[in-house]
Amino acid sequence: MTLVRAAPIATVAVLVLPVAAGLAGTLLPAFDYLPAIGGHTLGLDAWRRLIDYPGFGSSLRLTLTVGLVTPLVALALAVCVAAWACERRAWKRFTMAVTPLLATPHSAMAIGLAFLLAPSGWIARAVSPWLTGWEVPPDVGTVNDPHGVALAIGLLVKEVPYLVLMIAGAQEQVRVRESLAMARTLGYDRVTAWVKVILPQIYPQIRLPVLAVLVFSLSVVDVALILGPGNPPPLAVLAVRWFADVDIAFYFPGAAAAVLVALIAAFAVAAWRALEGGVARFGERWIARGGRTGMTPGAAAAASMAAGLLALGVAALAGMALWSVATQWRFPHAWPDGIGLAGWARRVGELAAPTLTTLGVGVAATLVALALVVGCLEGEVRNRGRGALPPGLLYLPLLVPQIAFLFGAQVLLVRTGIDGTFGAVILAHLVFVLPYLYLSLADPWRALDPRFARAAAALGAGPVRVLWRIKLPLLRRPVLIACAVGFAVSVGQYLATLFAGNGRVATLTTEAVTLASGADRRVIGAYATAQAILPWLAFAAAVLVPSRRRGDA
Amino acid sequence: MSDGGPLELVDITIGLPGRVLVDCLCVTVAAGECVTVMGPSGCGKSSLLAYVAGTLEAAFAARGTVRIAGRDVTGLPPERRRAGILFQDDLLFPHLSVAGNLAFALPPSVRDRAERQRRVEAVLAELGLAGYGPRSPGTLSGGQRARVALMRTLLAQPQALLLDEPFNKLDAALRDDVRRFVFAHAAQRRLPVLLVTHDAADALAAGGRVVELGGGPSPGDATSRPEISQGH
Numbered sequence: 001m002t003l004v005r006a007a008p009i010a011t012v013a014v015l016v017l018p019v020a021a022g023l024a025g026t027l028l029p030a031f032d033y034l035p036a037i038g039g040h041t042l043g044l045d046a047w048r049r050l051i052d053y054p055g056f057g058s059s060l061r062l063t064l065t066v067g068l069v070t071p072l073v074a075l076a077l078a079v080c081v082a083a084w085a086c087e088r089r090a091w092k093r094f095t096m097a098v099t100p101l102l103a104t105p106h107s108a109m110a111i112g113l114a115f116l117l118a119p120s121g122w123i124a125r126a127v128s129p130w131l132t133g134w135e136v137p138p139d140v141g142t143v144n145d146p147h148g149v150a151l152a153i154g155l156l157v158k159e160v161p162y163l164v165l166m167i168a169g170a171q172e173q174v175r176v177r178e179s180l181a182m183a184r185t186l187g188y189d190r191v192t193a194w195v196k197v198i199l200p201q202i203y204p205q206i207r208l209p210v211l212a213v214l215v216f217s218l219s220v221v222d223v224a225l226i227l228g229p230g231n232p233p234p235l236a237v238l239a240v241r242w243f244a245d246v247d248i249a250f251y252f253p254g255a256a257a258a259v260l261v262a263l264i265a266a267f268a269v270a271a272w273r274a275l276e277g278g279v280a281r282f283g284e285r286w287i288a289r290g291g292r293t294g295m296t297p298g299a300a301a302a303a304s305m306a307a308g309l310l311a312l313g314v315a316a317l318a319g320m321a322l323w324s325v326a327t328q329w330r331f332p333h334a335w336p337d338g339i340g341l342a343g344w345a346r347r348v349g350e351l352a353a354p355t356l357t358t359l360g361v362g363v364a365a366t367l368v369a370l371a372l373v374v375g376c377l378e379g380e381v382r383n384r385g386r387g388a389l390p391p392g393l394l395y396l397p398l399l400v401p402q403i404a405f406l407f408g409a410q411v412l413l414v415r416t417g418i419d420g421t422f423g424a425v426i427l428a429h430l431v432f433v434l435p436y437l438y439l440s441l442a443d444p445w446r447a448l449d450p451r452f453a454r455a456a457a458a459l460g461a462g463p464v465r466v467l468w469r470i471k472l473p474l475l476r477r478p479v480l481i482a483c484a485v486g487f488a489v490s491v492g493q494y495l496a497t498l499f500a501g502n503g504r505v506a507t508l509t510t511e512a513v514t515l516a517s518g519a520d521r522r523v524i525g526a527y528a529t530a531q532a533i534l535p536w537l538a539f540a541a542a543v544l545v546p547s548r549r550r551g552d553a
Numbered sequence: 554m555s556d557g558g559p560l561e562l563v564d565i566t567i568g569l570p571g572r573v574l575v576d577c578l579c580v581t582v583a584a585g586e587c588v589t590v591m592g593p594s595g596c597g598k599s600s601l602l603a604y605v606a607g608t609l610e611a612a613f614a615a616r617g618t619v620r621i622a623g624r625d626v627t628g629l630p631p632e633r634r635r636a637g638i639l640f641q642d643d644l645l646f647p648h649l650s651v652a653g654n655l656a657f658a659l660p661p662s663v664r665d666r667a668e669r670q671r672r673v674e675a676v677l678a679e680l681g682l683a684g685y686g687p688r689s690p691g692t693l694s695g696g697q698r699a700r701v702a703l704m705r706t707l708l709a710q711p712q713a714l715l716l717d718e719p720f721n722k723l724d725a726a727l728r729d730d731v732r733r734f735v736f737a738h739a740a741q742r743r744l745p746v747l748l749v750t751h752d753a754a755d756a757l758a759a760g761g762r763v764v765e766l767g768g769g770p771s772p773g774d775a776t777s778r779p780e781i782s783q784g785h
Contacts, residue, residue, distance in 0.1 A: 175644070181608040182644045184631035186658050186709040193632075196657070200648040287649065288656040288669065292632065 004463075007375020008387060011434065014372070015393055018409050018431050019400050023262070025408020029255035034411070037248045046252035050260070053253070055232025058146070062228075063235045063261070066148040067218030068268065070155045074217075075210055077156070077309070078163035080302030082171075083194040083295070087180065094310075095168045098161030101313045103484070103535040105492030107513050110154045110226040111528040112316030115323055115521060117142050117150055120331050122319045128332035137331055144229050151228035155220065157313040159213050160306050166209040169443075170202035188292045191299045196287050200280075207276070208391055212398040214272055215265045219401030222494035222509070226516045235261050236403045240495070243407055244503075255407060262404035269399065317532065323525030343522050351508075351530055358507040358534060361422065361497075362490035365429040366483050369437045373482070376438065377445040378467060381453075385446075394435045402495045410499040420502035428500035429490045437486035444478035445471075480542035488535035508534070557584040558622025560605070560636075560713040560745035565617030567600050567609070575601050578617070580764060582713070582745035587736065587761040590749040596767030598749035602715045605747065606638050607631035622712040637711030637744075639719040639735070643702035645690035651701055652677065652686030658708040676704045696727040703735050707742065714739050716748040720755055732758045 028034060032043040050056060085091035101109070116122045120137035128134040143150040176198055183193035219236045228234055233241065235257050242254030323329065325343065326336035380388045392399075409428070413419035448471065456470045457463075472479060497510050512527040560582040567575040574597025582588045590598050603609040605619050608631050619627050619634075626634040645654050655673045663669050677683050680700050682693075690698060699719065706714070719735070720728045736759060739746045748759050749766075756763050 177610075178640065178642070178644055179646065181603075181606070181631065182638070182640070183657075184608065185606050185634070185636060185638045185711075185715075186706070187632050187635070187660070189630070189632050197646055197648075201646075284649075284653065288653055289666075290656060290659050290661040290663070290669070292661060 003371065003375040004379040004382065007372050008379055008389065011372045011376050011389065011438075012393065014430055014434055015396050018428070019396055019405050021412055022405025022407070022409035023400065025411040026255050026258050026262075026404055027408070029252055029408075029411075030259040032252055034251060034255075036411075036415075037251060039252065046256040049253040050256040053232075053238070055238075059232040059235050059238050060260075062146075062148050062232070063218060063264065066152050066155070066228075066234065067214070067264070070152045070159065070217040071210065071214040073152075074156055074159035074163055074213060077160045077302055077306045078167060079195070079199060080299040081160070081164055081306045082167045083191045083199070084299040084303040086176070086194045086198070087190065091168075094307075095165060097310065098164060099539060100317075100536060101158070101161050101310065102165065103488045103539050104158075104313075104317060104532045105488070105509055105535065106154075106158055106220070107222040107226060107492065107494055107509055107516070108320065108528040108532040109158055109313060109316060110223040111512060111516050111524055112318075112320035113150070113154050113157065113312070114143050114226055114516070115319045115525070116312065116316045117153070122315070122334075125332050126334050134332055143227050146229045148224075148228055148234070151220075151224055151234075153309075153312070154223045154227040155217055157309050157316070159217070160309055161313075163206065163209065163213065164306075166206045167202060170205035171198065172443075173205060174198060174201045186292075189296060191296045192292055192294070195295060195299075200283065200287075203276075208395045208399075211269055211272065212395060214268055215399050215401055218265050218268060219261050219403055221403060222513050225513055235264075236401065239403050239407070240498075258401070258403045258407055261401045265399075265401050265404075320525050320528045320532070323521045324529040326522055326525075329521075344526060347523065347526050351526065354506045354508045354511050354527075355530060355534075357422075357505060358491055358509070358531070361425050361429055361505075361507065362487045362534070364422075364426045365433045365490045366437070366486040368426070368430055369434040369486050370479070370483055372434060373438045373441055374445075374467075374472075377442060378463075378471075381446065381450070382463070388442075389438070394438055397431045397435060406495055406499040410502065413500060414502070419500065420504040422505065424500040424502075425497055425505045425507075428496040429493050432493060432496060433486040433489050436489045437482045440485045441475075441478055441482035444475055448475060476545070477542070480545055481539075484535070484538040484542040487538045491531065491534050557743050558624075558712060558745075559583045559586075559620075560622075560747060561618070561620040562605065563618040563620070565601065565604065565615070565619075567597055567604055567613055567615040567617075569613060574613075575766065578764070578766075580747075582747055584745050585740055585743040587739065587746035587748055587759040588764060589756040589759045589761060590747065590764045590766050591751065591753070591756055592749075592766035593751055598751075598766050599717050601766070602638065602717050602747065602749055605713075606636045606715055607634050608638075635710070635712045636715055637706035637709060637713070638715040638717060639702055639706055640717045641719060641721045643690075643698045645693075645698055645702055645705070647689070647691060649690075650687050651682070651690055651693065654690060654701065654705055655686075655708055658705045660710060672708075676708065680704060695723055696731055699723060699727075699731045700734060703738060707738060711744065714744045714746045716746060716750075718750050718752075718755075721750070721752065728754075729758070736760075 029039060030046050032039045032041065032045050081094065085094055119140050119142055124134065124137065179197050180190070180193050183197045184190065188196065221236050221240050224234050224237045228237065232238065239254045239257035239261065242250040242257065322336060325339050325341060327338035327340050327342060329336040376389060410419060413424050418424045452470050452474060453466050456466045461469065492509060494509050494513055497505060497507050508527055508531040512524065512531050515524050515527055562578060562580045565575055565578040566573065580588055590601060592598050600609060600613055604615050607629060609615055618625060621634060621636060646657065649657060652673050655676055656669055659669055659672060663672065674686065677686055682697060690701065693701065720732055723731055732755065748755060750756060
């Protein structure tokens with residue numbers, strides 16, 4: 001089958017080429033070289049302009065604090081949740097409850113959180129005026145605060161559930177029950193046993209997701225636009241702002257800012273790896289000391305913090321949906337003054353186009369990614385496990401800051417004349433949909449008992465027939481879930497849509513982020529809700545489609 | 554080292570929904586004695602050990618009293634029961650070295666790092682594994698791993714030893730050696746030992762009383778009363 005032979009090559013091309021070419025395309029203008037707009041000689045002018053920007057120091061500090069502290073806190077919370085909840089029923093419930101939060105696009109979640117945390121937000125309304133005495137929203141910076149606290153919260157609400165699910169997946173590869181039983185009969189309490197026995201075994205498997213979280217926190221744009229400070233913003237937002245400036249001369253310092261983000265990310269990843277080594281050496285000695293108790297209170301406290309974040313996320317989504325159906329909601333009323341679908345009815349027209357675009361791009365990117373992933377996995381299984389894509393390669397687009405290569409990639413798209421087309425946007429989404437879809441489908445695909453295929457082949461079925469009639473039906477649910485993951489990733493893409501679409505392809509996400517800064521909350525709420533509903537529906541469909549056999553997981 | 558008390562199981566009943574695995578079992582294992590529980594796979598003998606150790610899964614319904622060295626440990630979490638256990642698999646932790654695995658079990662009351670290291674090295678020397686400390690458990694042979702696993706369990710100073718078919722996966726040639734090694738160490742520490750197995754040779758080597766468990770796990774067979782027979 002040609003697909004099987006072509007898929008790995010195409011997959012590697014999709015993962016590597018845009019990143020490599022895009023990085024080069026960002027690097028050159030960062031050193032003043034972009035002939036198309038008059039940069040003919042290499043130089044450091046772009047960097048000078050970046051450093052001369054009045055808010056540069058604050059931008060840099062903000063990027064570093066939010067980008068480094070958030071992943072550390074996210075990992076600590078996720079680890080504590082797992083340690084505290086292991087072998088409790090709460091664990092299963094928690095991992096189930098986080099799926100809708102994870103499926104929600106970052107920007108929709110950020111909008112919901114802004115509605116919740118703002119001085120005029122739901123929380124303030126719930127306690128006003130009876131507790132606070134506020135008849136008008138107070139003048140305090142609870143979102144867009146200069147230290148990026150709201151931004152960090154916005155990131156944590158998504159990152160903690162993500163890491164928890166990664167830990168849950170990694171635990172499947174380790175003999176958790178038996179190892180914990182052994183450690184506990186040796187005198188270790190549950191939490192300590194998990195931290196000393198399970199965590200070191202699973203960490204290698206969650207390392208790449210953790211690094212992806214690190215890079216994402218350092219370079220996030222959409223959440224920062226909604227929850228982060230505007231002046232000065234984090235470096236990645238600064239870069240986007242300059243790229244979008246009408247004065248194209250700002251391309252140069254914009255590229256320099258993007259390259260700086262990439263450099264910071266590279267150093268952060270290297271520093272994190274060094275830290276891992278130190279922690280591992282310290283951990284070895286710590287474990288050898290034989291301490292068996294004492295971590296439970298801390299883990300329980302952290303787990304309740306994580307549960308609080310989860311509740312914040314759920315409340316944010318509820319508030320966002322509530323705003324979309326509110327006819328009027330005056331401060332400080334705790335509930336809307338009226339509820340109805342009139343607002344939705346009025347906005348059906350304007351929502352229709354971006355919804356269709358979002359759907360079309362998402363479905364197309366998901367189907368292309370699915371074909372490539374199935375081709376890769378088929379090839380791998382037929383080669384008896386050889387030729388598996390290295391995980392580092394799959395994570396490449398997630399380990400390089402988007403801002404650092406999407407700008408350069410756009411320059412290339414402009415040169416080839418396909419920028420601003422649907423095809424370009426689908427291609428840009430594919431870069432991010434592909435790794436997630438692959439990571440979601442690879443384990444179930446590899447776990448499928450090869451004897452089914454062999455039995456079918458022995459009955460005379462060719463490989464194509466085996467794929468269509470045996471494997472895909474048997475793997476129907478994992479395939480559908482992987483597609484839902486891919487689709488959700490596509491729906492959430494902000495920067496990729498913005499750059500590849502060159503501002504001409506509007507999805508629910510780009511519209512919602514654009515509106516978030518100023519429009520009526522009822523309008524923003526409708527966009528954000530529509531944006532969140534699409535991936536939820538995809539997941540619901542994947543989970544609710546009946547299995548072929550009863551008792552299927 | 555041991556307090557020399559017995560392991561007492563009083564009226565232990567374990568079941569799954571619709572199925573009784575262990576029905577009103579009463580056994581007292583004296584210090585230094587080994588009692589073997591025999592039965593086919595699925596009869597609930599591993600569940601019995603898990604119940605004694607405190608690690609039985611929530612899906613099982615179980616009741617009955619467990620006393621170790623006179624202490625009622627029935628309601629205690631596994632970490633406070635001081636019941637050491639060995640499984641079919643040695644479950645040496647792959648992320649720790651051989652010495653790390655042993656140090657893991659050494660009580661934290663031994664505070665001094667040099668002293669901890671000395672004790673671990675003494676155990677390794679006793680096993681004929683001097684110098685193997687820094688190695689990964691994966692590099693050891695099956696027999697070496699089984700011995701390290703036993704010593705790890707004993708280093709935690711248990712007051713009872715539970716053996717869940719620990720010789721099952723060993724080569725026939727090794728099995729006798731390892732068995733002798735385990736029983737010798739348990740006897741030397743005067744531990745009460747509860748062994749579950751489906752291999753009559755294990756029971757023979759243990760040399761103590763034998764409890765037959767379950768004629769078969771057929772659903773609805775709610776009266777798998779254990780019969781106690783005299784061993785060799």
